[in-house]
C-alpha cells in the first residue's frame with residue numbers, strides 16, 4: 148500500500164476542519180437517528196393492529212365495558228405499551244451488541260394478528276425486529292429473550308399493582324394488563340418457527356426451559372387470582 152507523503156500545500160479547508168489527511172483508525176459508524184422514518188411508520192401500524200386485538204380482548208370481558216370509557220382506553224393503552232416495550236427490548240439489546248436493528252411489519256403474521264380480533268385465541272405479532280450484522284446464536288438468543296423478559300417484568304409489576312389496587316376500575320386495567328403481558332411472553336416463548344422461543348432454545352435450552360416455566364407459573368397464578 149502506498150503511504151501518502153503529502154508535500155503539496157494542504158487545502159485550507161482541511162486545516163480548518165483539523166482532519167488528518169490519512170488515518171488507520173476504524174471510522175465509527177454514526178447513526179443520526181435511533182429510529183428511521185420507516186420504522187416509526189411500521190411501529191405505528193403495528194401498534195394499531197395490536198390495539199385492535201387488545202380492544203377485542205376487552206370486549207370479551209364485559210366488566211371493563213361496564214366500568215366506562217376511560218377504563219377501556221387505559222386497558223388498550225397498557226396492551227399496546229406491552230407490545231411496544233417487547234419490540235424495543237429486542238432493538239435495545241441488538242443495538243447494544245453493535246447490530247443494526249429495526250422493527251418491520253410482516254404481512255403474514257399481521258394478517259394472523261388481525262384475525263385474532265375475531266378469534267377467541269389471540270396471536271399478537273404483527274412484525275418483528277429485523278437484525279443485521281455479525282452475530283452468533285448466543286447474541287441472537289439474548290436479543291430474542293429480551294422481549295418476553297420485559298413482558299414478564301411489566302406483567303409482574305401490573306400484577307402487584309392489581310393486588311394493591313385502590314379501586315375496581317384500576318384493578319381491571321392492571322389485572323387485564325398483567326394477564327395480557329404473561330400471555331404475550333408465553334406465546335412468544337414457544338420454540339417454533341420465527342418465534343423468540345426458537346432462538347432462545349437454540350442458544351441455551353436451560354435458559355429457555357427456565358423462562359418458559361416461569362411464564363407458565365405466573366400466567367397460572369394470574370388466572371387463578373383474577374378470574
Ligand SMILES: [Zn+2]
Pocket residue numbers: 233234237291294295335343
Ligand atoms: Zn419478540
